[in-house]
Amino acid sequence: MQDRDQALLEVKDLRTWFELRRWVFARAGYVKAVDGVSFDLPRGEALALVGESGSGKTSLARTVLGLYKPTAGDVVFEGMPLSQLNRRQMRAYRSDLGYVQQDPYGALPPFLSLRSILAEPLRVHRVRDKNEQDQRIHEVLEEVKLTPVSDFIQKFPHMLSGGQQQRAVIARAMILRPKLIAADEPVSMLDASVRIEILKLLRRIQEAHNLAVIYITHDLSTVRYFSERIFIMYAARTVEKAPVESLLEHHYHPYTEALLAAIPDPDPKNAETFRDVPAGEPPSLVNPPPGCRFHPRCPRAIEGLCEVEQPPTFEPQPSHFVECWLYRDEQKSGLG
Amino acid sequence: MAGNLLRVNDLILHFRTTRGVVQAVDGVSFDMNRNEALAVIGESGCGKTSLVRAILRLLPKNVHAYEGSVILNGVDTMKYSEERFRSEMRWISMSLVAQAAMNALNPVLRVGDQVAEPLVVHQGLRKQEALAQASEVFRMVGVSDDFLSRYAFELSGGMRQRAIIAMALITKPDLVVLDEPTSALDMLTQANIMNVLKSIKRELEQSFIFITHDVATTSELCDRGAVMYAGQIAELGNAQQFYLDPYHPYAQKLMGSVPTLRERKELEFIPGQPPSLISPPTGCRFAARCHRRFEACDQEPPLFELADGRSVKCWLYK
Numbered sequence: 001m002q003d004r005d006q007a008l009l010e011v012k013d014l015r016t017w018f019e020l021r022r023w024v025f026a027r028a029g030y031v032k033a034v035d036g037v038s039f040d041l042p043r044g045e046a047l048a049l050v051g052e053s054g055s056g057k058t059s060l061a062r063t064v065l066g067l068y069k070p071t072a073g074d075v076v077f078e079g080m081p082l083s084q085l086n087r088r089q090m091r092a093y094r095s096d097l098g099y100v101q102q103d104p105y106g107a108l109p110p111f112l113s114l115r116s117i118l119a120e121p122l123r124v125h126r127v128r129d130k131n132e133q134d135q136r137i138h139e140v141l142e143e144v145k146l147t148p149v150s151d152f153i154q155k156f157p158h159m160l161s162g163g164q165q166q167r168a169v170i171a172r173a174m175i176l177r178p179k180l181i182a183a184d185e186p187v188s189m190l191d192a193s194v195r196i197e198i199l200k201l202l203r204r205i206q207e208a209h210n211l212a213v214i215y216i217t218h219d220l221s222t223v224r225y226f227s228e229r230i231f232i233m234y235a236a237r238t239v240e241k242a243p244v245e246s247l248l249e250h251h252y253h254p255y256t257e258a259l260l261a262a263i264p265d266p267d268p269k270n271a272e273t274f275r276d277v278p279a280g281e282p283p284s285l286v287n288p289p290p291g292c293r294f295h296p297r298c299p300r301a302i303e304g305l306c307e308v309e310q311p312p313t314f315e316p317q318p319s320h321f322v323e324c325w326l327y328r329d330e331q332k333s334g335l336g
Numbered sequence: 337m338a339g340n341l342l343r344v345n346d347l348i349l350h351f352r353t354t355r356g357v358v359q360a361v362d363g364v365s366f367d368m369n370r371n372e373a374l375a376v377i378g379e380s381g382c383g384k385t386s387l388v389r390a391i392l393r394l395l396p397k398n399v400h401a402y403e404g405s406v407i408l409n410g411v412d413t414m415k416y417s418e419e420r421f422r423s424e425m426r427w428i429s430m431s432l433v434a435q436a437a438m439n440a441l442n443p444v445l446r447v448g449d450q451v452a453e454p455l456v457v458h459q460g461l462r463k464q465e466a467l468a469q470a471s472e473v474f475r476m477v478g479v480s481d482d483f484l485s486r487y488a489f490e491l492s493g494g495m496r497q498r499a500i501i502a503m504a505l506i507t508k509p510d511l512v513v514l515d516e517p518t519s520a521l522d523m524l525t526q527a528n529i530m531n532v533l534k535s536i537k538r539e540l541e542q543s544f545i546f547i548t549h550d551v552a553t554t555s556e557l558c559d560r561g562a563v564m565y566a567g568q569i570a571e572l573g574n575a576q577q578f579y580l581d582p583y584h585p586y587a588q589k590l591m592g593s594v595p596t597l598r599e600r601k602e603l604e605f606i607p608g609q610p611p612s613l614i615s616p617p618t619g620c621r622f623a624a625r626c627h628r629r630f631e632a633c634d635q636e637p638p639l640f641e642l643a644d645g646r647s648v649k650c651w652l653y654k
Contacts, residue, residue: 192551259524
């Protein structure tokens with residue numbers, strides 16, 4: 001359910017383009033990594049961004065985090081558009097966000113103890129009092145269950161297992177008491193039996209602090225355990241947006257259909273059949289195809305329409321949005 | 337199981353390191369038949385990559401112990417000299433699709449030349465003939481032979497992985513070992529590669545050993561499955577038994593931890609970590625984390641062979 005009040009995060013027709021330079025002065029075009037994405041995210045809600053590599057999901061998250069500047073459109077946080085923030089305000093904004101990256105070992109500086117790693121964001125954001133630092137560090141390590149705390153604060157990253165390292169990354173993301181966490185493939189580098197433990201931890205933390213979470217993953221199977229809504233991204237756009245159960249029961253976009261069909265459950269019968277996979281590859285983000293970007297691979301493309309015009313957003317079911325001409329008889333939607 | 341293709345008995349591979357001896361493969365035994373796909377599943381540190389090295393004899397310099405037997409088509413390859421193994425076994429009777437191999441393609445050679453290379457080196461073919469066979473094997477993996485004359489950077493991730501699979505097939509080996517063949521790939525690409533492997537298995541009656549931590553993907557190409565834990569095999573059974581009704585407590589928890597798209601289930605995780613391979617505990621290596629341990633577990637259980645054809649290394653099944 002969306003808040004009737006203003007959502008914590010509003011993304012309005014966001015475009016993030018990266019310039020390609022061939023020679024010193026000549027421009028060779030843009031990589032349009034995010035190309036027209038809009039959504040609202042209230043507090044307390046976890047949103048899954050699912051897509052393959054190059055779909056734009058990481059670029060979208062990094063733009064929301066303030067790491068990339070939007071080329072067009074805006075990111076509005078608690079009513080304030082990012083484009084209008086000055087440096088001091090940007091810094092305050094960054095303390096409202098936490099980032100959990102994919103590679104826990106790569107995310108932690110190997111030459112710092114856990115205590116130093118956790119103290120760093122506090123120092124940067126001007127929490128200098130030692131007692132307060134200790135207290136916050138203690139609090140956050142208890143929360144991620146790296147206990148006894150006195151043992152763990154002295155350890156260096158290489159002394160921790162993969163799961164423990166990822167807990168440390170989560171602790172660091174939480175230490176400034178953020179309102180929103182962006183988790184980019186937080187468990188894909190961990191072993192199968194540890195993934196659930198970490199996802200459950202994130203869920204507990206989310207509920208305890210009423211956090212908004214953007215959960216980026218290519219592993220659709222985990223989404224049901226961790227998110228309320230799911231957005232499917234393809235070629236820099238969100239082609240389908242819906243509550244998780246709604247999408248799993250009723251997927252509208254042919255790309256979503258292909259994606260779901262490609263994912264195996266551990267079933268011995270899988271060895272007996274071949275999977276239907278759409279031919280071709282995702283398009284170039286420099287020169288995406290005209291019209292709907294999926295049309296060259298779509299088994300249900302409508303000739304004369306799909307290759308000509310980009311479809312708007314339709315809403316075939318309440319809160320379930322799809323960018324696809326197949327649903328042109330459904331109600332057109334303003335936003336997702 | 338008769339094991340008419342491969343019989344591995346008590347295979348041991350230990351490495352010497354500054355911190356002690358790593359007992360990476362510690363008494364592994366299993367059988368395989370022709371045209372069978374065996375999945376070996378395990379998490380990090382279970383020894384599965386070392387198992388690959390032990391079978392293909394791709395050994396580093398710090399080997400402490402390398403024993404046991406690897407009997408391929410009735411011949412114990414462990415008894416071969418280095419030179420004989422190189423000229424008759426590796427890349428002739430058995431080949432490897434290594435982890436992230438697609439990133440190891442030589443960037444300055446044309447893809448076709450690399451795929452044809454094993455024929456030139458191991459079978460003394462001339463380049464023209466070798467390239468003709470490369471073209472044929474490209475057809476089997478679903479890559480147009482236009483790509484023979486291209487360079488690696490011109491191919492997508494999925495196509496590079498197919499080129500690597502082609503390279504492993506080109507000498508028509510009896511056995512292909514695949515180590516995490518789809519880990520670095522997107523979902524649709526993964527599904528494509530699994531389709532390729534399935535069609536090769538049918539067309540060539542190819543035998544595979546498929547090693548990975550990705551449980552769900554293995555079900556696409558699995559006649560039998562083995563779970564590895566702490567350098568040993570904990571359970572081995574046919575696909576039905578393995579995925580739907582595992583017996584070993586570790587295998588049960590592992591299957592329980594795999595998220596499923598189509599079925600709603602409560603997920604489990606296993607607290608704690610696998611033991612160090614440097615000084616593995618005495619007794620059953622999973623006992624410390626096992627929800628069903630009892631007194632007998634202080635002794636290491638043997639691999640019991642049950643009436644239904646499966647093997648379980650657990651005292652519960654004595």
